[in-house]
Amino acid sequence: MEKLQKFDYHSSPYHRPNQDWVCGWADSGQCCQLGPDVRGRCRVAAQCQPLLEGDRWQCARSDLHGGCCPKGPSPAGQCGYSLPPCRPRRSWRSRRRILTRWFASLAVGLVLLVVVSDSVPVLFEPGARSAAHAEIDDCRACHLTADFGPASWLRAALGQLPGRSDTERCLDCHRVGEAPRLAHSVDPSRLAPLTDAQLGHASRPPWNLSLARASFPGTDQDLACGVCHQEHRGAKANLEEVTNGRCQICHVAPFASLAEGHPEFSAYPAPRRTRIQFDHVSHFSKHFAEDAQLSPPATCSACHAPDNAGRLMLVKPFETVCASCHESDIAGAGRAGARGLAVIEVPGLDVETLEARGFGAGVWPRHADAAPGPFLRRLLQADPAAVAALAELGRTRLWDLRTAEPGQLAAAQTLALCIKALLQDLALRGGLALVERLEAQGAEALDSARRGSLVAMLPAAALSEAAAQWFPGLDDELAAWRAGQPLPAPAEASSRPPGPPAPAEPDLFDGDDGLLGGGLFDGDLDAAAPASSAPAAAGKPRGHSIEERMRFGGWYVEDLALRYRPAGHRDNFVRAWIEAESGTELFDHLTQADSPGRCGYCHSVDESAAGVSVNWYPRMPKPKLHPFAVFSHTAHFSMLGDPGCKTCHQLNPAAPYAQGFEDRNPATYASNYFDIDREVCADCHTPELAGNDCTLCHRYHIGEFEPTVPSTRLVDFTR
Amino acid sequence: MMGFAQRRRRNLLGLLVVFAGLLAVDRVYQASLHRAEFLSGWTLFLLILLLGAHNLRKRLSMLPLGSAAEWLQWHIYIGFTVILVFLLHVGWHIPSGLLDTALALVFAIVAGSGVLGLVLSRRLPPRLTRRGEDVIFERIPGFVVQLRQRAEVLVAEAATETGSTTLAEHYRDHLADFFAGPRHIGAHLFGSGRPSFMLLHRLDALARYTNEDEREFHLRLRALVEQKDELDFHHALQAALKAWLFVHVPAVSALLVLASVHMLLAHAFTGAA
Numbered sequence: 001m002e003k004l005q006k007f008d009y010h011s012s013p014y015h016r017p018n019q020d021w022v023c024g025w026a027d028s029g030q031c032c033q034l035g036p037d038v039r040g041r042c043r044v045a046a047q048c049q050p051l052l053e054g055d056r057w058q059c060a061r062s063d064l065h066g067g068c069c070p071k072g073p074s075p076a077g078q079c080g081y082s083l084p085p086c087r088p089r090r091s092w093r094s095r096r097r098i099l100t101r102w103f104a105s106l107a108v109g110l111v112l113l114v115v116v117s118d119s120v121p122v123l124f125e126p127g128a129r130s131a132a133h134a135e136i137d138d139c140r141a142c143h144l145t146a147d148f149g150p151a152s153w154l155r156a157a158l159g160q161l162p163g164r165s166d167t168e169r170c171l172d173c174h175r176v177g178e179a180p181r182l183a184h185s186v187d188p189s190r191l192a193p194l195t196d197a198q199l200g201h202a203s204r205p206p207w208n209l210s211l212a213r214a215s216f217p218g219t220d221q222d223l224a225c226g227v228c229h230q231e232h233r234g235a236k237a238n239l240e241e242v243t244n245g246r247c248q249i250c251h252v253a254p255f256a257s258l259a260e261g262h263p264e265f266s267a268y269p270a271p272r273r274t275r276i277q278f279d280h281v282s283h284f285s286k287h288f289a290e291d292a293q294l295s296p297p298a299t300c301s302a303c304h305a306p307d308n309a310g311r312l313m314l315v316k317p318f319e320t321v322c323a324s325c326h327e328s329d330i331a332g333a334g335r336a337g338a339r340g341l342a343v344i345e346v347p348g349l350d351v352e353t354l355e356a357r358g359f360g361a362g363v364w365p366r367h368a369d370a371a372p373g374p375f376l377r378r379l380l381q382a383d384p385a386a387v388a389a390l391a392e393l394g395r396t397r398l399w400d401l402r403t404a405e406p407g408q409l410a411a412a413q414t415l416a417l418c419i420k421a422l423l424q425d426l427a428l429r430g431g432l433a434l435v436e437r438l439e440a441q442g443a444e445a446l447d448s449a450r451r452g453s454l455v456a457m458l459p460a461a462a463l464s465e466a467a468a469q470w471f472p473g474l475d476d477e478l479a480a481w482r483a484g485q486p487l488p489a490p491a492e493a494s495s496r497p498p499g500p501p502a503p504a505e506p507d508l509f510d511g512d513d514g515l516l517g518g519g520l521f522d523g524d525l526d527a528a529a530p531a532s533s534a535p536a537a538a539g540k541p542r543g544h545s546i547e548e549r550m551r552f553g554g555w556y557v558e559d560l561a562l563r564y565r566p567a568g569h570r571d572n573f574v575r576a577w578i579e580a581e582s583g584t585e586l587f588d589h590l591t592q593a594d595s596p597g598r599c600g601y602c603h604s605v606d607e608s609a610a611g612v613s614v615n616w617y618p619r620m621p622k623p624k625l626h627p628f629a630v631f632s633h634t635a636h637f638s639m640l641g642d643p644g645c646k647t648c649h650q651l652n653p654a655a656p657y658a659q660g661f662e663d664r665n666p667a668t669y670a671s672n673y674f675d676i677d678r679e680v681c682a683d684c685h686t687p688e689l690a691g692n693d694c695t696l697c698h699r700y701h702i703g704e705f706e707p708t709v710p711s712t713r714l715v716d717f718t719r
Numbered sequence: 720m721m722g723f724a725q726r727r728r729r730n731l732l733g734l735l736v737v738f739a740g741l742l743a744v745d746r747v748y749q750a751s752l753h754r755a756e757f758l759s760g761w762t763l764f765l766l767i768l769l770l771g772a773h774n775l776r777k778r779l780s781m782l783p784l785g786s787a788a789e790w791l792q793w794h795i796y797i798g799f800t801v802i803l804v805f806l807l808h809v810g811w812h813i814p815s816g817l818l819d820t821a822l823a824l825v826f827a828i829v830a831g832s833g834v835l836g837l838v839l840s841r842r843l844p845p846r847l848t849r850r851g852e853d854v855i856f857e858r859i860p861g862f863v864v865q866l867r868q869r870a871e872v873l874v875a876e877a878a879t880e881t882g883s884t885t886l887a888e889h890y891r892d893h894l895a896d897f898f899a900g901p902r903h904i905g906a907h908l909f910g911s912g913r914p915s916f917m918l919l920h921r922l923d924a925l926a927r928y929t930n931e932d933e934r935e936f937h938l939r940l941r942a943l944v945e946q947k948d949e950l951d952f953h954h955a956l957q958a959a960l961k962a963w964l965f966v967h968v969p970a971v972s973a974l975l976v977l978a979s980v981h982m983l984l985a986h987a988f989t990g991a992a
Binding site for chain 1: 746751814989
């Protein structure tokens with residue numbers, strides 16, 4: 001077979017493939033010798049370009065085209081064999097170059113088209129926003145650069161644009177504490193002790209983390225939101241997704257996983273004592289076991305239920321889990337002493353000594369023997385004279401003043417008259433007097449709800465009647481005292497012993513037994529009525545005792561005291577006084593375990609730098625609180641199996657649970673349950689099973705954050 | 720002197736080491752509080768520029784910067800490295816933004832055409848040397864014309880000398896188009912001989928209808944068909960060796976433009992964090 005390709009000079013045309021243009025006859029195998037010029041124009045009109053040798057023109061036709069022609073050039077030096085001009089075509093190389101320029105131009109054109117159009121956000125957005133930010137259609141909401149436009153992108157890239165940074169724009173909507181750009185959104189001083197605690201912790205972090213820490217140490221300062229939260233990764237992207245390495249880059253003791261190197265749990269899950277004192281051990285082993293009639297709970301879920309978020313196991317309401325056994329305690333059942341709180345109780349006074357030594361205080365119930373109670377002392381605080389008298393008296397017993405100094409006798413006299421003035425004030429002005437006395441000492445005015453709770457419909461009429469019984473001639477005595485005149489002799493004021501009001505006194509409540517609260521007075525006091533009224537009382541049927549009649553709570557007068565009997569659990573009066581008198585003697589009195597109402601029997605008292613407070617509720621979810629560690633109970637229910645709650649919560653019968661409530665420090669505490677070991681969680685929380693990423697259990701931004709609320713103006717509704 | 724296989728093993732091993740190193744750096748950077756995308760992005764861009772320098776090197780052949788073959792080797796291995804860096808850069812996900820998607824698509828075209836070019840340049844030359852005559856690609860159209868002319872002269876001569884138009888009719892009906900230009904490109908690329916087999920089979924079947932005078936012409940025509948088929952084979956394979964560059968090189972230009980815009984945007988919209 002004859003070879004087609006010849007490589008010798010005489011029989012092989014040159015196609016000039018490296019030039020932009022090639023001869024149009026090349027495809028026919030007859031390309032010219034010269035080839036097109038650089039602009040693609042054919043330069044050849046004849047088969048050869050004759051050469052002038054001396055004075056003769058010689059044919060220069062190549063061998064490829066037949067060699068020298070017999071005819072030869074014309075005398076003018078022109079080839080006699082013309083060639084039709086070709087249409088040069090571009091070489092492959094040139095075509096490729098042109099295509100390259102077209103591609104580049106197309107790309108530049110498209111970019112410019114987008115820049116000058118209004119479609120920059122749509123076309124240049126690096127990816128769909130997450131679902132949470134999908135509604136934001138203005139780049140300026142998040143990006144400073146968008147305020148300036150494409151002309152400033154280069155300056156923006158160099159960080160030279162003035163204005164509010166992107167992070168500040170994030171914080172317009174997201175509240176993550178007062179120090180959002182600091183590590184964990186908290187002051188470094190709070191983290192310092194935690195850091196110190198981990199300094200000695202031996203750990204073996206993953207190699208990449210070790211290298212990263214050595215190469216790019218983390219910082220706890222000026223962290224932009226975008227460092228961790230990376231947007232434009234699609235609608236389903238998780239903005240809170242952070243690698244474990246990033247979580248630990250700043251930590252002094254990074255570790256490999258929950259199972260390997262994670263610090264042991266410390267007092268988990270109970271970092272403090274329970275707010276409600278409930279001894280699981282004694283209830284399980286004693287109370288529930290010994291008294292089956294109480295139909296004790298059979299399962300944990302009888303008393304506990306998950307919150308709406310499924311995280312905390314809440315204690316069910318008192319009425320559901322406690323009332324069957326403890327409601328009668330609150331009502332005072334089985335109580336040896338008075339079942340009501342002595343709000344106003346006439347204290348005992350050594351009247352004889354006072355009168356004998358010239359410090360008479362007028363009429364005083366002779367069988368009064370109580371010490372000034374905390375309520376009385378608190379109400380007297382608004383009276384400077386009483387305060388001075390109490391200070392002078394100190395621990396002096398009012399009912400035995402035989403050895404008292406004259407100054408103490410004078411103080412006792414003043415105090416007695418102040419008590420009478422208090423009674424008169426309360427009798428005449430009722431709750432208003434009580435509130436004014438509280439507000440005189442308080443830093444702030446009480447709102448109407450708290451006033452109502454503190455007064456609890458104080459029966460001024462009953463108090464007036466009681467005052468008249470206890471202190472006949474009260475008004476005269478006080479008038480004389482205030483006028484600086486000698487008090488009327490007891491015989492002048494009233495020759496009777498303390499009893500019902502003297503007939504001469506105006507009976508403001510005549511014919512209004514209900515308002516008087518006729519039932520408020522104890523039968524014993526009725527029995528102390530004058531003999532003249534005895535025949536009428538003799539035919540009167542005797543009812544229950546006054547305390548029994550007030551079993552559902554309220555005010556009543558018993559002997560020489562105006563008492564308030566709590567109306568059951570969540571009694572507003574008791575709670576209002578406890579809250580109003582935080583940290584005072586009265587607070588201590590009301591929060592004693594055996595005080596009427598027995599609030600302190602179950603509700604623990606916490607004392608901190610912020611003050612003293614009663615834990616009215618067990619642990620409750622706090623929507624604003626972002627704790628460092630989070631746990632979802634409900635997420636684990638399905639995998640507990642037969643052991644159920646015992647899988648994690650193991651009872652510790654030896655724990656001195658009750659001792660934890662002997663002081664007011666919630667941190668001194670021994671749980672009824674053993675702390676949960678890290679291994680319990682690490683059994684399942686491996687990369688292969690339940691996952692063990694840091695953010696599965698921990699939050700980065702910690703603290704209590706207020707949610708962002710729109711600042712919509714009301715006037716905008718009418719525009 | 721190191722052989723090709725040995726050199727390839729060495730280079731592949733080196734490539735694996737580089738891959739491992741890049742993955743390690745990425746993991747380390749991911750663990751830091753820095754944006755790993757910027758590291759991988761700048762690495763990617765610089766490597767693409769380096770790959771583009773291969774084309775520049777060919778134009779500056781006067782400079783002593785190593786042989787074109789060495790540059791090509793580097794181009795190939797850096798190209799594979801760039802693919803890995805790209806995957807690290809996009810986080811092994813397909814981007815969702817329009818610009819980023821376009822950029823990723825162009826990159827995929829560049830990378831894909833590059834890999835295709837590598838495969839073609841490894842697979843086709845041995846096939847070219849195994850079959851037919853070595854011909855310069857630019858001259859193939861001329862050779863096709865030569866063969867067509869020879870065939871046409873041959874069948875005309877056969878009709879004249881034998882008085883039979885059998886071969887001429889066959890040429891008109893079945894071979895004229897075949898000789899008109901390069902044919903069966905796809906079949907030759909994929910190594911299929913079916914179209915040429917069919918042509919020859921049909922031509923061979925014609926032999927029973929020819930007389931002895933025609934038979935010699937028939938054999939010569941058959942030889943021309945075979946020669947034309949080999950020419951088509953060379954045309955198809957050499958065209959493929961050049962055609963992939965018509966995708967690869969232009970796409971690189973678009974890639975550089977889009978990548979530059981992408982980088983500017985990335986820095987502009989994170990510069991004020």
